Amino acid sequence: MKRSQRCRARTGRDGPRLAALAALMSVWYPVSGYGESYFNPAFLSEDIASVADLTRFAKGHGQAPGVYRVDVWRNDEFIASRDIRFDEAPQAPGASTKSSGLTPCLDSDWLKRLGVNMRAFPTLEKYRKGECVALEQTIPGALADLDFAALRLNISLPQASLSNSARGYIPPEEWDEGIPAALLNYSFTGNRGSGDDSYYLSLQSGLNYGPWRLRNNGSWSHASGSGGNWRNIGTWVQRAVVALKSDLVMGDSNSGNEVYDSLGFRGVRLSSSDSMYPDSLQGYAPTVRGIARGNAKVVVRQNGYVIYQSYVSPGAFAINDLNPTSSSGDLEVTVEEKDGSRQQYTVPYSTVPMLQREGRLKYELVAGDFRSGSAQQSTPFFVQGTAIAGLPRGYTLYGGSQVASRYKAVTLGAGKNMGEWGAVSLDMTHANSELSDGSRHQGQSLRFLYAKSLNPYGTNFQLLGYRYSTRGFYTLDDVAWRSIEGYEYEMDSDGDGHRVPVARSYHNLRYSKKGRFQINLSQSLGGYGSLYVSGSQQTYWGTSESNTWYQLGYSGGWRGISYSLSWSWNKSMGLSDSDRIVALNLSVPLSTLTGRHYLRETALDRAYATFGASRNSDGNSSWQTGVGGTLLEGHNLNYSVNQGHSNTSGSSGSLNANWQGTYGTLGAGYNYDRNQHQYNWQLSGGAVAHANGITLGQALGDTNVLIKAPGASGVRIENQTGVQTDWRGYAVVPYATVYRYNRIALDTNSMNNHTDIERNVSSVVPTQGALVRADFDARIGVRALIALNHNGRLVPFGATVREVRSGAVGMVGDEGQAWISGLPLKGQLLAQWGEGADMRCLARYALPPSVMNKPVAITAANCLSVSGMTQEGSQ
Structure with missing residues (x-):
């Protein structure tokens, strides 16, 4: 039976009880005037003795004081989800009324977290640490109200009472370094064809302890005729330096690319972390x-x-x-x-990558051995430092230096937001170099970047750049080459199943870099789609050859149909002649072809007919048509079937499927052409070892969330394809956003008949690389309606009931029935309807195992007096 059906069945039986509770709730709100309200329990029953002591509710206090986990909102901005103590709100004449009858206990630390300017309210100094602050009396105009149904605490603070902090600011006290854990990512792919088998295994492992992160990347490959080969890609340790809003990395890593081209190194890097700043302070804005x-x-x-x-x-x-x-x-x-x-x-406002906000300083310091992964390059030790400073009036000043034994470079530049004329940056680099043949060179490089949008025309110059270098200018990457000229090779298939060396890259330092042009331009055509141009061209001194890549395209869509037309031109110096390709792609929902309205709600809506065709400058042409889409309730099975033809390899076809499950991703495929038939497969996923065991899941991101809901197995996670709790109630949510609130929610509709979770939403703020735990209190057991009889009478309406061992709680409705969830098959129920020792009783019950197959168990039990029982014995 579905969960909604269970709820309807239960509600139907509880109709009289809920009606009485509704009548009771009507008196939970204070009445205007100074006279005290009185609720007559005779409204609920002619026999007043059959009604529990409801004095607290009759006086307008709608909920019991205690600790509740609530979402805290300040001026409609989410702050955090936390456990907060609530006390009875004052009910004196003229006092502000509370719909829940409760007021939060917020100490001075909480006020700081809410952004209150503590210096503006000297009376706050009299409160000791942990002492509840009288919020509304201390800060004029402040209000705090609990929406108990939503468990949301709404706090309203006057703008004048707040400190001048950026929007979206999350204090470092909220950041979670995560739990100690070992992490593993794996991806295994295989290809078996006509005489050509290959396998590839990628492993990414790590250890987390406090703020420290240890990481290693490695891979193993095997191909027919060449055996297996293991490669260690990199190992490093990193941590956040919160006081500097920076990241520290020690080991194998890469430098940034703002001032100089990114370089691989083995050493140490300390650099600013944009992620630690709120969104409202990232990037550039005037x-x-x-x-x-x-x-x-x-x-x-x-x-x-x-x-x-x-x-x-x-x-x-x-x-x-x-x-x-x-x-x-x-x-x-x-x-x-x-x-x-x-x-x-x-x-006016435009920006280029170099611009920074006024008052912001972005820096990077690197020291270590150059590391490229190529055996043809040496590993010189180098030191690099860069800084970018945001100045008033839209200016940005930046510069840096690189120093190695055979290389020295210094850079200075400036950027400017020119308003309606766009944004521009200009920098100059001077370098002294000594190449591998002992020759010494000196040169300069000038770089220009520009960005501008013509919004009325839909035109956006996202980036327009040019770099000019003199004949003697070289980079640190050039100096690292062991030879003046050379090729790099890798083994690949020649199409007939034979492994042959293929040139992967080429360098010739006799031809130093001269000019480099790059562009990224888009043009909106309104409802008719958009055009784009992207590309770059690198020219060299002493030769007419160049590295060139350009792409021109058009794309659009209509009623779920998408289409695109593109043209590209590519040429690599020393490797190939120019290659020009034109391509057409079309995707049409099958629901459109069948005349149905496109909604994406059914498997037919999520299925597409596709067509693609291309032709290059050598006259090679091909076309391919097929069908693809997603299946299953969670849309976690992707499939595609294609058939095509090429004038060089004849007919071809492919069949592929990919399934995202709780413990990873599994894929399989088959493809063929005139020369060969191939089968391929993929298995990928992740695993984390933590204090509570080992949890398998999909491939991990850099930062992840571990869900802990003990006993709640098979519960899906909202907005996560294929992710659900394992048999123990654990799951891993990959790719969390660092230094931001991440909302983790369990899908209550996927819970079975015997699982209840009081609070299905949690919020976490992970630091870079952390494994943060999101705890959920799962109640596993029977849902039951138990009629309680005490001394020949029904237990009074409104009595509270608690199962002694599990702590499951409930309340008695009419007909003496108590609704409780999470009950064990047998146990003891303690009912209480007043403060006196004679106003409680204890009932022993035993349910047959068959109730585990029912949504609700209905039974009765005798409740015996426990007036002589000690408090300890009742627990």
Whole structure:
């Protein structure tokens, strides 16, 4: 029986009880006036003795004081999910009313977490650490109200009482370094064909302890005729340096690419971490300044959308926490005064990768041995330092230096937001180099970057760049080559099942780099799709050859149908002649072909007919058509069937399927052409070892969440394809977002008849590389309606009931029936309906194993007086 059906069945039987509870709830809210409200228990039963002591509810206190896990919201902004103690709210005449009858106990630490400017309220100093602060009396205009049904604590604080912190700021105290754990990622692929078998295994392992992360990447490959080969790709240790908002890496890693090209190294790197800053302080956005005549609302729009709204005090203001949006688009600022008057003005805005916000300093320090993975390059020790500083008026200043035994370089540059003219950066690098043949060189390189959007026309220059280098300019990567000229080879199949060496790369230092042009341009055509141009060209001194890549494309869509047309041109110096390719692709939902309305709700809606065709400059042409889509309830089975033809290899076809499950991903496929038949497979997943055992799952990300819900097996995780708890109630959610709130929710509709979870949502804030645990309190057992009789009478309505051993709790409704979930098959129920020793009783019950196959067990039990029983004995 489905969960919704179970709920309906239970609700139907509990109708009279719920009606009485509804009548009772109508008096839980205070009545205006100074007279005290009184609820007559005779409304619930003619026999007043059959009703429990409901004094607390009759006086307007709707919920019992205690500790509740709630979502804390401040001014409609989510702050955290935490356990908070709630006390009875004051009910004196004129006091603010609480719908739940409860008020939170918030100490000074909590006020800091909420962003309260503690210096503005001297009376806060009298409160000791951990002491509850009288929020509404201390901060004028502050309100705290608990929505008990949603377990949401809504806190309203005047803007003037808050510190000037950026939107989305999460204090480091909220960051979770995770639990000690060992981690393993694996991916095994195989290919078996006509005389050509190959296998590849990738392993990524790690250890976490506190803020420290140890990682290793390695791979094993095997091919027919060449045997197996193990390769250690890299090993490193890293941790966050919170005080510096930076990351420390020791071992094998790569440098950044803002000022210099990214380089592999084995050594140490200390660099700024953008992830530690809130979204509103990442990237570049201009500082919006203005003057308000009085208390005013400031609204900032970009491309017609509101991207920022806040309230400011009279006088000059500066907004420096705008979220980066598109790379450009003027900001329209509106200052709305209380008297209805408005100021409106425009702040031009464009950005290039080098720009930083005013006051932001981004840096990187690297020291170590150069490391490229190529045997043809040496490993010189080098030191590198870079810095990028955001200055007032839209300026950014940046620079850096690289120093090695045979290489020295220094860079200086500046960027500027030029408003309606776009954004630009310009830098110069001077380098002294000594190549492997002993020759010494000196040269300069000038780089120019530009970005601009013409929003009225839908044009976006995402990046337009050019670098010019003099004949004597070389990079550290060039200096590391052991020879002036050479090829690098790798073994590959020649198409007939034979392994042959194939040139992978070529270098010739006699031809130093001259000019490099790059572009990334898009043009929106409204409802007719979009055009794009991307590409780059690298020219060299002393030769007409170049490395060139350009791509021009058009794409669009209509009623689920998508289509694209693209053209590309590629040429690599020393490796190949130019190759030009034109391609057409089309995807049509099968529901459209059958005349059904496209909704993506059925397997037919999620199935597509595809067609693709291409032709290159050598006259080789091919086409392929097929069907693909997703199946199963969780859409975690992908499939595709294709058939094609080429004028060089004749007919071809393929069949592929990929399944994402709880413990990993499994894929299999078959393809053929005129020359061969091939079978391939893939198995990938992850595993974590922690204090509670080993948990298998899908492939891990850099940062992950371990779900702990003991006993709750087979429960799906919301918004995660194929992820559900294992037989012990554990699961791994991969790819968590670092330094941000991650909402982890269990799908209650996937729980079985004997699983209940009081709180199915948790929120975690992991640090980089952490395995953070999200705990859920699962109650496993029987759901039961048990009629309790005491001294020949029904146990009073409203009595609380607790199972002594498991702690499962419930409440008695009409007809003396107690609804309790999570019960063991046998145990003792302690019922209590007042403060007196004679107002409680103990019932022993035993349920047959067959009730495990039923959604609800219905039974009765005698409840015996326990007036002489000690408190300890009742527990």
